[in-house]
Amino acid sequence: MQEYPPHELRAMFRAGHSQFWEVADKAGILPKLGLKLTFLEGTDDPRAAEEALFSGKIDLICGNHITPYMWVARGAPIVCLASPSNAVLNRVVTREPVASLAQFKAKGLRIADTNLIGSLGIASHDRLNHIIDIMRQGYAEGEAEWIEVGEAGERGAAQELQAKLIDAVRTGKADAAFAGRIRPDAAPDLHVLDLPELPMVNGTTITTSYEALNQKEGLAERLVRAMVETIHFTRVNPEQAQRFLDVKDTRPYSQQGGRIDSITRSPIKPYPSPEGVLNAWELSRMRYEEARSANPFALWDMHYLRELDLSGFIDELVQEEPASVQEHYAKPFRQVGGAHLFAHGSSC
Numbered sequence: 001m002q003e004y005p006p007h008e009l010r011a012m013f014r015a016g017h018s019q020f021w022e023v024a025d026k027a028g029i030l031p032k033l034g035l036k037l038t039f040l041e042g043t044d045d046p047r048a049a050e051e052a053l054f055s056g057k058i059d060l061i062c063g064n065h066i067t068p069y070m071w072v073a074r075g076a077p078i079v080c081l082a083s084p085s086n087a088v089l090n091r092v093v094t095r096e097p098v099a100s101l102a103q104f105k106a107k108g109l110r111i112a113d114t115n116l117i118g119s120l121g122i123a124s125h126d127r128l129n130h131i132i133d134i135m136r137q138g139y140a141e142g143e144a145e146w147i148e149v150g151e152a153g154e155r156g157a158a159q160e161l162q163a164k165l166i167d168a169v170r171t172g173k174a175d176a177a178f179a180g181r182i183r184p185d186a187a188p189d190l191h192v193l194d195l196p197e198l199p200m201v202n203g204t205t206i207t208t209s210y211e212a213l214n215q216k217e218g219l220a221e222r223l224v225r226a227m228v229e230t231i232h233f234t235r236v237n238p239e240q241a242q243r244f245l246d247v248k249d250t251r252p253y254s255q256q257g258g259r260i261d262s263i264t265r266s267p268i269k270p271y272p273s274p275e276g277v278l279n280a281w282e283l284s285r286m287r288y289e290e291a292r293s294a295n296p297f298a299l300w301d302m303h304y305l306r307e308l309d310l311s312g313f314i315d316e317l318v319q320e321e322p323a324s325v326q327e328h329y330a331k332p333f334r335q336v337g338g339a340h341l342f343a344h345g346s347s348c
Contacts, residue, residue: 003034004218010039012049014063015125017204018042019245019258020084021062024230026244026251027237033222040253045120053078053209059219061207065125065200068207069284073294077210079301081220082227084266085203086276090133090195092176093169097191101137104175109134109144112168112177114152114161124152125202128283130178133195141286147174166190199275203262220304227270228308232317234263235325267331269314272300 009030011021018040024030025037039058043049046067052058054076071078092101092111101109111134116127134144149164150157158180166187168174182192206223213220234241241260248255281296308314318326 002218002221004222006034006036007216007219008038009035009060010058011037011060011062012052012058013040013042013204013256014044014046014049014061016042016256016258017062017262018256019260019262020204020227020230021060022255022257023234023241023244023260023263024226026249027230027233027241029226029229029233033226035222035226038252040256042254042256044118045122047122050078053207053212056211056215059208059212059216060223062204064207065202065205065280066123066128066284066287068299069281069291069294069296070288072299073288073290073292078299079208079210079213080272080299081206081208081224081301082270082305083201083203083205083272083276084227084231084270085262086199086201086273088129088198088200088202090130090178090198091182092193092195093166093179093182093187093190094176094193095169095172095190098193101134101139101176101193105138109139109176110147110174111144112147112149112165112174112179114150114165114178115148116146118151123287125283126152128286129198129200131286132200132279132282133178133198136196136198162186199273199279201272201276201280203266205272220301221308224304224308225313228268228314228317231263231266231268231270232321234260235329236321238264264329268318268329269305269309271302271305 013021021030021037021040030037046064049058049061049064050067050071053061068078068080098104113130114124114127116123118124131141135141147168149168150161152161162179162182165177165179169177169190170187176193179187206227208220208223238260241263245257245260248257277296277300281291281294284291284294
């Protein structure tokens, strides 16, 4: 392993995406690579994370999937190096069983969901995903009627929001609702429709800037390698990895804990999917006019991960895993399909 000068690593995370780096630190992966994690704090506002990144206060954002395309269009040096999560699965509830939401097209679809814009003035990524879900069901942008019942993410309000969404369908106010995970006893009188997998960049992307990478030698290579090694470690040592998240010690950052599932389900080679990138950019151009002019792939620099991949290092890690682990987590590349592009005068 190449010797790099030691550096402090400072990061902010979005939507709870702190597990990767907390495990990487506590498992000794970051220290082995000469990185000392000294700051790891969360924010619900992408603007706060990006201001901290561009001002040099942090080196890394764990997350931020929509706004970066706006910054690409502005010529900012923002860059993403890896994406360990590239698809989401959503479901809706309806009064009668349906095979597709297209069955409501003749009369017009009324769809209940949480508010598009939260109290911070920021659109929810999950809520934006639902817009593309509806478009993939055969509706033009803006064709369905959205019935908003409240802001997502409010502490202690998840069950109340779900009850409001279910009630909107039950009372006939809405034809369908994005009600999240439904317990069998929560709405026994309604029907659940699983929507097709939606390609979408999400989760703990490595989002940084070329300025940060230029200031700390080998930072990009180390971040990518740390992510790969953390996925490997967590798969081989799930109980120990979970203990790292469960137990708080004297680390100089806020320890959020969480579940290791968000790490173990990641592909050992965390390339972004082309369809996931295009759909994330599609959401960005819906919210930010200038993002229309950005080439969505200009945000992504895969050569660090590709170099690590070509070195054989990742394949060697996989070969070290027990056969049962290899079989359980085998995820060969597959074309998902379903990038949803619309005519809007931009080129990509």
